[in-house]
Amino acid sequence: MQEELFTSGRNIPNIDPSLQIWHWPISLYLFLGGLAAGILFFAALFYILGKENEYPAAVKVATIVPPIALTIGLLALVYDLTHPLYTWQLYTTFRIESPMSWGAWVLLITTPLSFLWTFSFYRDAFPKIEAKLNVFKKLKFLDKFEKFIISNRLYIAYTLIPLSIILGVYTGILLSAFNARPLWNNAILGPLFLTSGLSTGAAAIILLSKNIKERHMFSKIDLALIVIEIALIIHMIMGYHAGSQVHLEAMELLVGGEFTLMFFGFVILLGLLVPAILEAIELLGFKVPVVVPAILVIIGGLIFRFIMVEAGQLTRYLY
Known part of the structure; x- marks a missing residue:
């Protein structure tokens, strides 16, 4: 074991002046968590409203994404940990003041519920797959289990509404809790990441939907979310601009710095403005390939997480 002696609070490797410990797995995890939260929110909401047949992709088909997304996101998170074998220790306590503790417990509850939700619609949403696999014929106990889940589906939906909102907000709060990083230390990140997650969730539903009415509905929802x-991004930038020198320097990474092209080109322009224009044109009655704005929104949401994680680690307070 290598021992290091620090005689100053400055120039500590990986911590000061810049943080260099969070890489692509964290950005991927934040994106997949937000995407899963968005899809689960809409699935639970429209089921509670009794519109599962009117919007089948939202309630039934698209819900196959959250279990996969959350599983990959958790694997990426564990992969990034220095000591992955000690991950279980997060669940030996709950600290109400810790965003990481909130996130760990919300994920612990949401992930199995997402699997149960998908399972409850499996035969209804994917009859061709079941016809080939014959899972229920091979495992007959699944019939009783399916009936039990279906009978309690409404309770699961009511549970998923607050859990998905907390999961979406948590992905932003996880960053904003780092007071030492000016770009992250912004209360707007929670609502911003939640809105972005809902938007990518709506875009995923549009991609998987074969119903024109459903596509139009979620185009309207996505347009409003965009x-x-x-508005939240503008508010965030204005907040940095009105802040101290360190906040101005943090803002310069996004406005006039090394991340400007990625932020304004791929996130603002291609990830928000272009999809908004295309969705507005479609809602006006013109024919637009819905796959284009939906994919742009999802890619923009992914790049946004990468930019915020990478740029945030370069910002610091001067002291």
């Missing part, structure tokens, strides 16, 4: 997201 407008809100743009």
Whole structure:
């Protein structure tokens, strides 16, 4: 074991002046968590409203994404840990003041519920797959288990609404809790990441939907979410601009710095403005390939997480 002696609070490797310990797995985890939260929120909401047949992709088909997304996200998170074998220790306590503790417990509850939700619609949403696999014929106990889940599906939906909101907000709060990093230390990140997650969730539903009415509905929802997201980003930048020197320097990474092209080109322009224009044109009655704005929104949401994680680690307070 190598021992290091620090005689100053400055120039500590990986911590000061910049943080260099969070890499692509964290960005991927934040994106997949937000995407799963968005899909689960809409699935639970429209089921509670009794519109599972009117919007089948939202309630039934698209819900195959959250279990996969959360599993991959958790694997990426564990992969990034220095001591992955000690992950279980997160669940030996609950600290109400810790965003990581909240996130760990919310994920612990949400992930199995997402699997149960998908399972409850498996035969209804994917009859061709079941016809080939014959899972229920081979494992007959699944019939009783399916009936039990279906009978309690409404309770699962009511549970998923707050859990998905907390999961979406948590992905932003996880960053904003780092007070030593000016770009992250912004209360707007929680609502912004939640809105972005809902937007990518709506975009995923549009991609998987074969119903024109459903696509139009979620195009309207996504358009509204994009407008809100743009407003939150403007508010975030104005907040940095009105802050101290360190906040101005943090803002310069996004506005006039090394991340400007990625932020304004791929997130603002291609990830928000272009999809908003295309969705507005489609809602006006013109034919637009819905796959284009949906994919742009999802890619923009992914790049946004990468930018915020990477740029945030370069910012610091001067002291």
